[in-house]
Amino acid sequence: MSGYTLRQLECFAAVAEHGSIASAAQRLLLSQSAVSGAVDALEKAFATQLTIRRKAHGVALTPSGRYVLEQARSLLSQAEDLRLHASDAGGQLRGALAVGCYSSLAPTVLARLIDHYTALHPLVELDFFAGSQREVRQRLDAGSLDAAIAYDMSLPPELARRRLYDALPSIVLAADHPLAERPGLTLGQVADEPMILLDVDPSRENTMMMFAAEGLQPRIRFRTTDFEVTRSLVARGMGYSILVQQPAGALSYEGKPVVVVPILPSVRKVPVSAVWPQAAHLSRAAAALVELAGELFADPHPRPYPDGADGT
The missing domain is CATH 3.40.190.10 (Periplasmic binding protein-like II)
Structure with missing residues (x-):
């Protein structure tokens, strides 16, 4: 037996995301004592302190807490995936999917990807965010994005990636x-x-x-x-x-x-990749998006224009 429940993991993840017991309880429609008890039970099951709780300063995670949070998000994602697809034996993709994109890439990449994806998987509730590379990374770290399209430059090793194409300045x-x-x-x-x-x-x-x-x-x-x-x-x-x-x-x-x-002589090309947290389990919907991006933007002769336009 594991000694802990998915509900306890859900409470812990909500506390980590919202920064306090009270906010997590409001989000989950539970009492504060129920959320606090779930986190206590989880710490007992793991025999380690996961949170630091300070009055008027919310909740901070210990190093163990940050590790458990990564694993908890992965387990919760897999559990939701199983719930959504068990009834139809995985035939149709369902669920919610949030994809991010670096803002200057978004006009030429994101619309095409969303258009093709929603046509293939109409039952997936897809949402997107376009912003700076830093904002995209922060949202990936916080678990509010499942995957993102970004320039593959200065990205941390904690992000898994699939190279899509090379752009030329x-x-x-x-x-x-x-x-x-x-x-x-x-x-x-x-x-x-x-x-x-x-x-x-x-x-x-x-x-x-x-x-x-x-x-x-x-x-x-x-x-x-x-x-x-x-x-x-x-x-x-x-x-x-x-x-x-x-x-x-x-x-x-x-x-x-x-x-x-x-530019002469030719300068270094900038890789564009689909990225997601290394520790996270990609849901079936997110994995399908990464796979589709790889197909849409694959090019044996990389150009700066994903659709093959010459820009003139």
Whole structure:
């Protein structure tokens, strides 16, 4: 016998997620004493302290508690998967699924993935979140996302991953820029031009590393945290930018044209991967999403445009 129950694991996970006994009890529609008793029973079963409870400061997890939380989430996910699919012997995928995506990838990757997935698995309640790479990682760690699509740069080893495709950074210019008709440009040829920097990691980190590797320092005119604002400023001739992901259309939101020019010599490609917590058990719905992403974006000749568009 295990000596503990799924209900106790559920209470413990809720306490960890919400930061207090009271909030967890409200979420689970239980009394505070029931939730507290479940956590006590779990600590007794494991013969270790899982939580540190301080009045007015909520609940913090011990190192043992953090380990148990990872395993508890996996067990609870498997139990829910079994409940959902037992009646039809696993025939139809069901349940809730939350997928995240790095914001600049989302317009060209996320919509296509969701469209195909919901057509294949209409009984799955799919939700999504698009944000910074840091926000996506935090939500994966907190268990509020099942999987995510992200640039495979500076990701912690605790995340499992499936590589989808490689994206190639390019220089983006206004269509009437004097350098726009060049077949390719070196970083040195644009280093003295005003730059519009997409100032979110890992985009910023990758851009600055490319210049540093050439012994160059870009002349940054504006910093933005929005992909389309970056393109709009470029389209108005306020500077160039270096972007990894490129929409199929060559117009800004204002309808002004931009031109995508390859960087010479060719720079390091940026891998795009489906990622999820290493310790977590992927539900059948989440595993199907990762598998579908691998099929949709597989390309024996990687390009920066997942749908095969040339960006011009």
